[in-house]
Amino acid sequence: MDIVAWRRETRAVRYALREAMTAEQRHDAARKIAAGLDRYCADHKPGRIGLYWPIKHEPNLFAWARERSIELQFCLPVVVARGQPLEYWPCPSGDAMRSGVWGIQVPSHRDVVMPNLMIAPLVGFDRARYRLGNGGGYFDRTLASLVDRPFVIGVGYSCRELATIHPKPHDIPMNMILTERSRWNRTSLTP
Secondary structure, eight states, X not given: OOHHHHHHHXXXXXXXXXXXXXXXXXXXXXXXXXXXXXXXXXXXOOSEEEOOOOOTTOOOOHHHHHHHTTTOEEEEEEOOSTTSOOEEEEOOTTOOEEEOXXXXXXXXXXXXXXXXXXXXXXXXXXXXXXXXXXXXXXXXXXXXXXXXXXXXXXXXXXXXXOSOOOOOTTOOOXXXXXXXXXXXXXXXXXX
């Protein structure tokens, strides 16, 4: 099996499925995912959360982040150089943003920080908590570069579950997968 071709085709199908969702369905899913993040944050009190700028109809968690910005600190991943690990820069509420690599919005001021909790969007996922991302390898490369890894939650829509993503040796499983319907952690599935 050509895993690279399979992943490329699977991504294309998953992107089309996300795009076919109505705005209301995506908003409702993001609200339910945010409720799951609230439960996690209440139990574990992360100091700083690495979020992401939603692209290609990924769950948009910015409303949740704005509502929680008084008690939680947020930062965004930034591609500083192609093929290198991501950097996380703080994104205080109301700060200006600018267009980064691939037109993805990033904070306008570089100040490298390390989140205690990283949230990663999922194109697809499996129950072993492996994440199929957008294909650049930045997130796995970032995790592999860290000596002390933060807790990592992959977020996505439940209909993106796959039997397997056919993980490669460089793929790193998430600590938890959180969808609008359930969550998978190291030992259990919780509806």
